[in-house]
Amino acid sequence: MSRPERPIITSEIHKVxxxxxxxxxxxxxxxxxxxxxxxxxxxxxxIHVVCSPKDEYLAxxxxxxxxxxxxxxxxxxxxxx
Numbered sequence: 260m261s262r263p264e265r266p267i268i269t270s271e272i273h274k275v276x277x278x279x280x281x282x283x284x285x286x287x288x289x290x291x292x293x294x295x296x297x298x299x300x301x302x303x304x305x306i307h308v309v310c311s312p313k314d315e316y317l318a319x320x321x322x323x324x325x326x327x328x329x330x331x332x333x334x335x336x337x338x339x340x
Contacts, residue, residue, distance in 0.1 A: 267322050271300030275308045276317065282307075282335045293320060297334055305334040 279298025286292050293311035300306045309320040325334045 267300065267306060267324070271298075271306055272308055272319060272322050274298055274300065275306050275322070276310065276319075279306075279308065280335075290318070290320065293318075297325075307334070 275296050275298030279296040281294045282297045283295040284292075285294060288311065291311050291313070293309060296308045296310065298306055298308065305325055306322060307325050308322045311318040311320060329337060331338055
């Protein structure tokens with residue numbers, strides 16, 4: 260989120276969480292159950308958000324713009340390098 264050359268704004272993260280799709284589930288994550296969500300931000304750019312639901316809040320672990328070399332064309336499936 261903090262990379263100045265590719266900033267992700269808070270409203271984009273909200274949109275991913277509210278309207279995005281879970282593309283990977285991590286039920287055994289050391290931080291507690293978490294998942295990777297895909298959504299689209301400003302200009303339709305793909306954004307991945309890793310989050311972990313807690314009893315009283317949703318913890319946002321990270322948010323990033325997925326690399327086209329590491330993901331399928333629709334950014335839903337990891338591709339093997």
